[in-house]
Amino acid sequence: MSATSVSPAILALAQAAKDASRAIASSSVEVRNRALEAVAQGMERAGHRILAAAAEDVQQAQAAVQRGELSRALVDRLELSPEKLASMIAGVRAVAPLPDPIGRVLDRILLDTGLVLEKVSRPLGLLAVIFEARPEAVTQISSLAIKSANAVILKPGREVERTARVLVEVIRQALREQTTIPEALVTSVHQRTEVDELLKLDGLVDLVIPRGSYALVRHVQSATRIPVLGHSEGICHIYVDAAAKFDLALNVIDDAKTDYPAACNSVETVLVHQSIAQSFLPLLYARMTKRGVRLRGCPLTRAALATAAIEPVKDDEWHTEYSDLILAVKVVTGLDEAIAHIARYGSGLTDAILTEDAEAARKFLEQVDSAGVYHNASTRFADGYRYGFGAEVGISTSRLHARGPVGLDGLTTYKYILRGQGHVARDYQGPHARRFLHQRRPPFGPQDQ
């Protein structure tokens, strides 16, 4: 830990959070679920205060919009109606029925008679989450932390500071008054310099989750030795194979592009097999135009749609995450070129092939190295809720620990529990050594000793 350059205040705050994480680590899931209900009730009681704080945040933000310092879209995200607050409270309650991610026996191996090894899921410890200016993120992240028996230090976007402060206060009050869990389990900081200090505490903070821009993720990765869970750009591809059904392809591309263009799992580039370019591209153009999507294209695409005056894709634009109603289209010679294009320009999040050719699908699913590889389905399914995880901690484009949509399991580690009867390692060495049994046992079966 490089704690020497960290202020005593931040060190104390992080230490208190870590201590709280140790206190909750051995708690039963009932205690944690009751804490979630206490938070929900606290939010109900504090409704007026929360809404008033949000109104102030919105007011400040509107002034900033008028000074040209903020976008109007951001103000929309800050707004908090009684209905939205009710849905935030429902969101907290929705975490309670999820399966307990802690204490699951992941593996069981009988090493020898009376010597049993278990691999058991455990909380990570202390999380630091840097997130965007959204009021609901505060309670969402806090609920997931409570459920997974982790402590969390929150750094909300500064435009939501007032609301976040009130929400954190409400959560801490609920923990303090209604539970045995230390309130230090949920803490917030509000200065960027405080974040910089937290990033130095690699002996205390176990995981940093930067939510927001890729630039933020990169900055955090460079500034810390603490593991980082985050995602790079979302540059998703759909490859329309020679054997694709056209109506299926148009429906899937429509969904993947227009359902929520700003999402990281929206499609940016469609790759089209050359043998169907002449027949498919006019249909794609018509459908996209109807849906308000502008196409950009490679030379072959532009030639096939000559009458439409499609804009060219500029050099290196294949790397672009438009996050908008813009779709880049490229004609490829076949599956191999599609796979190579994705390897070069993709961000490893989600890529799909549309085809009725089982062998082409098999090759694509095997060779495309992305967190999600799809056959005949929209890239928009890349989401923790849709995958059935119940809650989404974030999306990871790391290859370590967690990849793709991350559920509560992403906030856990494991430990090995070995139960013996005085067993020593020396007995398993040398010419008259005992032999290990190494028998895998059903993880949830009865005890062997």
Next chain:
Amino acid sequence: MSATSVSPAILALAQAAKDASRAIASSSVEVRNRALEAVAQGMERAGHRILAAAAEDVQQAQAAVQRGELSRALVDRLELSPEKLASMIAGVRAVAPLPDPIGRVLDRILLDTGLVLEKVSRPLGLLAVIFEARPEAVTQISSLAIKSANAVILKPGREVERTARVLVEVIRQALREQTTIPEALVTSVHQRTEVDELLKLDGLVDLVIPRGSYALVRHVQSATRIPVLGHSEGICHIYVDAAAKFDLALNVIDDAKTDYPAACNSVETVLVHQSIAQSFLPLLYARMTKRGVRLRGCPLTRAALATAAIEPVKDDEWHTEYSDLILAVKVVTGLDEAIAHIARYGSGLTDAILTEDAEAARKFLEQVDSAGVYHNASTRFADGYRYGFGAEVGISTSRLHARGPVGLDGLTTYKYILRGQGHVARDYQGPHARRFLHQRRPPFGPQDQ
């Protein structure tokens, strides 16, 4: 990737290795196992060259010992007899029968009729391994990389450079002549500056494994955005509870201290319940003295062993990894103090309780937050082979990705494969939305579509 400050040679080397990792990623396990056999045969044929190179390394090292620049223990590690070479070759062959870590279906969820999600294990990609001056490490790491379909760039300790160069040559020749796997799968670099450049290639290198000193691990963690798998010091504790069987305790402590004192899973500190201090400590002293182990102690330990003139444990010495026949002993008031001592001074690797009291054991196993927590067993069991993993990639004290002894699974990631029939996300939204089924299916069962 900060590739701007990387030399073209290293960039090309890393790119070739990455391309090789892509080429092997979809290979069958039969291809990879045949490659292991080809490497073993190549080593047999090149036996004389390998032994000659090792002899040169030893000669150079002996000269360095005479100049006082190297320890004699290091020279011992460099020595390569025909027997040791045969055991290295057997080690390569032993990796082939291990279960394939790639392509395992880890989870299967039926999202909706005809929409099936699978989580499948995949290779990590490109590994960079910085390791100690041991000839056998070269072939051990390379075999694990081949088995797990990963490419690897090796940086061996410089004292073993000649041997390592010949071994890497032999491995590459085997791949080139006997397999379809690109020889660039296994590469070595030999300059520290080359390592520094590799650490900048976070777009190409997927995992760095520094084996060796904790200082090396810290240096690598600070110098890179690439995930790092490594371990800190191994400061392991054994707590002898009031209800411990003395003979069991003496046997376990003997094994944990003397079996291999330099290992990270050897015990450094024994904590003794105060109620048994007077009776147990003289027995411990006698046993340890007989085994050549010197005790150091807290004031109460020294008082209990007054006639033996035990050295005191100096301030902060409880943090020390002796890696030697030295054992620190502390008398504690009970289980809670033992747990608190371990939380403060432990390195989170492996800690044990010796007791016949089931409740004390339960509390210790629950509350001690280490990668391994043991009841009535020696800390020396913390090892991939002993755990039944077949091979050990390393030991991790990280809480992310892999913790404790790491087997071949630690060199894998996973991807989600989604197979649909034109499914779009929009159909699952709004008032007339389709409902997800989210039915978990047996991972190895028949296809649902």
